[in-house]
Amino acid sequence: MATLPTGQVSNHYRAEHWDLFAVAAVETPPEYDGHDPAEAARRMRVLLSQATG
Template identity: 50%
Template sequence: MTQEIGPDTSDGYHTFAELYHYRMLFNALLFNEWAAAGKFDVHKAYRHSDGSMYGGWFIVVAQLPTGQISNHYSEDDWDRFKVPERGHTAEWDGHTAEEAAKRMAAWLDQMPSPAFPEVPFDLIHVRTKES
């Protein structure tokens, strides 16, 4: 017997609905930061570059140094993405989800390590079970 796969399908820990919701929130947090910093070409639109659209959905796009990445989200989440709005997105380069994942991984591998300020050890409180 084949089980129907839907939003409530679970791996025993999370449902698809939970995982998609988390992905949207993480994506919004990151894209909002990139847009605020002027880091990459990040934008959202209801229409694709060719003018087509999916009713009730919008697309967010970022152009990384390693290539374009994008995702579609429900219009209910439009205001969570505080990025520039366009009449249509940049031209889609034909990437698949797998290619977008490879582009993100490649950017992570190329990113310079940030310089964090040193914190003197005596200012660090090390919490143990006893403390």
């Protein structure tokens, strides 16, 4: 799970793809905020639209 300025987003990846991401493993993840795939996509679109202004 990633916490963006627009909120949490998550996706599932196979273990063999773990090295594609430069993220640290943590013992205790942030508490899940209940987002669904549609909300995660909305949050990413909002963040990308802010970045491209």
